[in-house]
Amino acid sequence: MAGGKRIGRRGLLAATAAVAVTAVLAPVAAVAAPAGPVGVNAADSREAAVVRALDRVAQPLRTTEPGGRTADLRALGTMIGDAKVVGLGEATHGSHEFFAMKHRLFRHLVEEKGFTTFALETSWTSGLLIDEYVQGGSGDARRIVKEALGGSPWEREEFADLISWMRDYNRSHPGRPLRFLGDDIGAPKLGDAVFERVAGYVRQARPDVLPALDGLYAGLRPLDDTIAYLGRPVAERRENAARAQQALDLVTASGTPGDDAYEWALQHARNIAQTFGFAALDLADPASVSAAEQLRDRAMADNTAWWQRRTGGKVLLSAHNGHAGYLATDTFMYPEPQGAHLRDAYGRDYVAIGFTFDRGSFLTNDEVLAGGWKTVTVPPATPDMNEYTLDRVRHRDYYVDLRSAPRVARDWLDVTRPTYDAGSVFINDPMPRLAVGRAYDVLIHLNEVHAARKL
Known part of the structure; x- marks a missing residue:
């Protein structure tokens, strides 16, 4: 989900992003590359201990691309257990690897754990349109994506590939059809x-x-x-x-x-x-904007729970990290994210999975009313950031169960630090801050990401 430097403007832009999936991108200042080697000190020793601890429990990820073998996802399936709803975040709204991994994991959960619904942080009405298509409705996947997700960061080849696969799956498995849910409010197009x-x-x-x-x-x-x-x-x-x-x-x-x-x-x-x-929010009042966003997260959680209980199937819920997890980087705007509401409703039957990345490209929108999505590239994380240490783990891409990580790693993960976090807005001054260990149950870390593909 979606920037200025102060809460008033941040609130205004976040509200606009919620209803139009567009926002202002703060100028991306150059982020200094990590400094050269430094002398051994207490901080270095603690970080080395954290990396060693994560090395012991991190599970290597073979690829983020859907299709092919999924043996590397079996441990992730064990971490998910018997959860009825799995929230799978994204550190940005426009990176190929996050979108592709959602497709890959959904396939695995469908085939190995009986999941039946892919839910997306998009409008209820857009979800109905896509659901009708995957159930055998007319049209083709790319046109449906343009119609249902047009103007959003999900109007991309990755989502056309996903719903095309869902439709093909339903043709060969008519007794257990897959469904598509838009769990968000009706904006930007409620229609008639x-x-x-x-x-x-x-x-x-x-x-x-x-x-x-x-x-x-x-x-x-x-x-x-x-x-x-x-x-x-x-x-x-x-x-x-x-x-x-x-x-x-x-x-x-x-x-x-x-x-x-x-x-x-x-x-x-x-x-x-x-x-x-x-949509009754007062854009000039940050408190009103925050209240509207709180209403939105509650609505998304309620809509997901309604759907899961009504259909009886298991749900993979795709949303920004700040909605899928238990803690957002902006606690004024999002004091209780969708993930926190779902944890309250489901307990252990809800599992939150977050994403981090060390470097790469993603999409943002730098004009509130009419701008298109454009590519922004960020350099490797600096030593003060979460991702700097996470990227020192021996696997290039991996996942880890934060709930059962060694104590030294959990203590480190529970500290709030700067982190890469971009919805429709990327704010780098000040950098977003997050305690990763308190935000998610499971973390997927990727070394590098690339901008999602245009249709």
């Missing part, structure tokens, strides 16, 4: 179809309340341009949020819990209310 799904149910189940529902949704549907919508007065947007909530209350009282058609209509109405509730 989801309103009609709600109205269609009420028209059949409770035609007597349809006029009231239509009256509440009048003026709300469709919502296709969230950036333009945010230009409306705050008071108007808050009134609309109240109307969307009233419509949700009306639908809630219009059916029988447990009935499949009712539950889906209710979830669609809930997503509409979540979207308008988020």
